[in-house]
Amino acid sequence: MSEISVRPLGEEDWQQYRDTRLTALRESPEAFVATADEEDAYDEDFWRLRMNRSARLLAEQDGRALGIASVGRSSDDEPQVSELFGLWVTPEARGSGVATELVRAGANLARQRGQKQLVYWVGSDNGRAVAFASGFGFRPTAERRPMRVKSDDDEDEVAMVLPLGGDRGSVPTDF
Structure with a gap:
């Protein structure tokens, strides 16, 4: 068995990202805000735009997609903060x-882009x-928000933060 590799996807990889994303939405619908039916209806232009809006990462082994994650700007108010989102791993590759x-890979990418x-x-x-x-080194903050996915209870989400360098509490610069 070969090693797990992670690579960033470019706009030209929109179809591969789309296929993996739709698989994730079908396999773990409770983990996402969107549904597979909604996203399956989007056209190529939408997917190409999405590829340019945030960095998309694909984990593979022996040419087979095992998982995806995205890294994007957290908010306009915090230009040196990135957000990791859309993390999904195939059931057989979990653990x-x-x-x-x-x-x-997401943390290294954010750090390379000058994020703190x-x-x-x-x-x-x-x-x-x-x-x-x-x-991994993320620490919970006091920031909370209602769950953005469909839930049977009133669970909320907590923002967990990973320092990317520049202060004494930061993690190493190469993960």
Whole structure:
């Protein structure tokens, strides 16, 4: 078995991103705001625009897509903060290090772009996700928002922040 590789996708990779994203939406509909039916209806122009709006990362092994993640600007109010979002790993690859490689690549990309922090919103009741993010070096903040995905309860999301360098509490510059 070969190593897991993560590569950024460009606009010309829109079809591969689209296919993987639709697979994610179908496999884990509870994890996303959008639905597969909604996004399946989007045309090529939409997908190309989406590819340019944020960085899209694809994890692969032996040429097979294992997961995706996106990195984009957190907000206009915080120009040196990026956000990691849309993280998904195929069920058969969960627990194998794919999510770690995607987050590592996302953090390195944000750092290379001069960002100081990477924000990752996690369901406050999702102990596995909180533990994963904490183990990577993300720390919870006081910032909360209502869950953006459909939920049966009133769960909220917590912003977890990873310092990307420049202060004493930051993580190493090469993950």
